[in-house]
Amino acid sequence: MHTNNEIPAYENIFILSNGQFKCGDQSNESRIKFFENGYRKCVKCDSDKIIKTEHKAACRWNGDAYGTDVFICNECKWITSFQWDEGGDSPYYYETEYFTKKLNN
Numbered sequence: 001m002h003t004n005n006e007i008p009a010y011e012n013i014f015i016l017s018n019g020q021f022k023c024g025d026q027s028n029e030s031r032i033k034f035f036e037n038g039y040r041k042c043v044k045c046d047s048d049k050i051i052k053t054e055h056k057a058a059c060r061w062n063g064d065a066y067g068t069d070v071f072i073c074n075e076c077k078w079i080t081s082f083q084w085d086e087g088g089d090s091p092y093y094y095e096t097e098y099f100t101k102k103l104n105n
Helices: 028-036
Strands: 050-059 065-073 079-085
Touching: 028 079
Parallel strands: none
Antiparallel strands: 050 065, 065 079
8 A cells, every 4th residue: 555655657647736646547438337347348459357455645634545546457457446445425436326327248
């Protein structure tokens, strides 16, 4: 786990003022597809060899933390990230609040 002063060198990184960051593929098409498959399969090569790395930006006075999780495909090196917050009313990955999850019948 990393704190905001230890953000690793990812390609296409955009650091936000609160210590969180975005990196890799941030297209809606890719991120929604990755969300719909439960963050388990690469949207580029369909591999299930996904590595998740949690980066904690900070911790609030009540103990709730927030940060960024980076997902990397171990096969083709596709990368994306999602920001998370333990204390919000919205989903843990709050950027997914308006994504529609398809149900498999």
